[in-house]
Amino acid sequence: MTQESTSSPGDPGFGPDLAEVFGPSHQDGGPDLVQLLTPEGERVHHPEFDLDFDADEIRGLYRDMVLVRRLDVEATALQRHGELGIWAQLLGQEAAQIGAGRALRPQDHVFPTYREHGVAWCRGIDPLKLLGLFRGVDHGAWDPEEFHFGLYTIVIGAQTLHATGYAMGMQRDGVVGTGDPERDAAVVAHFGDGASSQGDVNEAFIFAASYNAPVVFFCQNNQWAISEPIERQSRIPLYQRALGFGFPGIRVDGNDVLATYAVTRAALQRAREGQGPTFVEAYTYRMGAHTTTDDPTRYRLSDDVERWKLRDPIARVEVYLRRNGLADDAFFETLGEEADELGARLREGCRAMPDPSPLAIFDHVYAEETEELAAQRAGFEAYLESFEGSRR
């Protein structure tokens, strides 16, 4: 070992210069960033991922983003009013989620982490069910098989393995590569940049590559894992990791809903056709706090936030729609009213959500109830009754 090999992370000293191998790091996502709509609202074309979007489709994507942003704003406010224990905000990540969510076919299956409110929206899950989780009335109120959308996963990265296994199951069930678009299916695993450091995620990559599993690894690189910047997780652009595992990786402008849609659609299509996994890195930014308990002023610069505000995923679509006469004032007004209605429904619905019975503690621990647990439950019930309502 040479003396240089002990130098600091900023300066490798030993081995090849990383910037030479991978190119310089880019604050804007770099030249490989797939983009179809610029932050200024200009439609640009891409040799591989271009799609023809009609006005209806773009308005639809825009509507989704506006409504999930409202969902996010309402939930944040509800947390401030003590109606939710905590809330994981998606502010700034609407395009990544709506693009990915709308690229799904009904038969595809999603394994989310805890911030995929936009994807859940695309799957038709009532947002009140998401609020229930953060309010603390349950651990997830939707049926994963009904909506093809798994329960939120809090333990970082764990779901990427489940996604891979589920995809392996699809393979076995003969719903991959049949050539029938109504039948062929794939899986999307969502996770963050921080999660890419977890062993589970790396093991998921190995399994997916090894079995050519029909899974799309959709990483929202929002630049932060709570207080830790992406540099603490990866010295190379994340999407380039995939190559080392033997499958393609793509970096897409995560604030461009057209691009995230197009790229995810292509990755899903590969998977459904039996061509195996793809890693999609949606290059985006967490504009809010990590969660409502976090204080980002302790670790990040407000300049960065300001810079990213200029790349707002919703604003650029609005500019595009207006400038090209694809939506008039009436459209935006009606959508505003729809958002207000959603907000009101969420506020009322959340406040009206009853607490579960204390005895719900014992429900569903096992598929086959044990006598031991039944006795414990009976004991607690008798104990509660002994207070005759005077206890609480």
Added chain:
Amino acid sequence: MSQRITLAKGLNLGLRKAMEDDDKVLLMGEDVGKLGGVFRITDGLQKDFGEDRVIDSPLAESGIVGTAVGLALRGYRPVVEIQFDGFVYPAYDQIVCQVAKMHYRSKGRSPLPMVIRIPFGGGIGAVEHHSESPEAQFAHTPGIKVVACSNPVDGYWMIQQAIASDDPVVFLEPKRQYHADKADLDETATPEPLFTSRVVRSGTDVTVLAYGPTVKTAMHAAEAAATDGRSLEVIDLRTLSPLDMVPVLDSVRRTGRAVVCHEAHVNLGMGAELAARITEECFYALEAPVLRVGGFDTPYPASRIEEDFLPDLDRLLDAVDRAMDF
């Protein structure tokens, strides 16, 4: 020279002192640097000791503990922070298979002086995996020591003692108490040894055994019981592996009754071990079976009903009544 501090502050001051006293002490974990940890236990330490000694780690618990093993083998004394109890499991393999056995396998040639700090327990209204009590999982594993602090002053001393210990220590911090109560810290005092239990309230009718977050529950129960003319002796176990049975057995021999209170599931928990040892050691002194009050044998429930899951004053007093009725 005394100051009034919270548990969070006690731990922070204790870590600071340990780092000042020994430059081999390193802190590692997720968000421990600029943010000062999600509970701010390491607040300000990176600023004063630098990024080489207060290390923000990649988001990987197995990596955090596993690299700490290597650092300890190299002569450092790493103190790692696991952000929440429910996230220690990705590191479980490293702790149970590697940390716990290194000294044994190497015939004592490779001691592993490291501390694994875990904010544990419930009652903060969090989502799942943020409120667990995994102590029995570690106490069941020979080769690691497990301690739990319950108050600011112990926090200050115990963290320093754990760092100074040549054995790997799982250090449990009751997160619900971090910012709850203040106490006077006298930094010139002489602390009790780390692996000892302490009688924190004397009484004559029933011995209540608690640790971490339930010490406060037990003290409240003792106050309430006193108004009914019942005298509870409360012992803060402080050390779960090894257990310090001397004060426990002395007490139970006097009171004849024992109730163990912990947040962890009752089945095969610390209470089971304590009940067995008490029964073995002072069977003839017992007026009632040793009773356990704890979390039910279910996963930790959604937060809106967690207060029903957690052992509280009422459930503890109910057990005291049952013990007295024998």
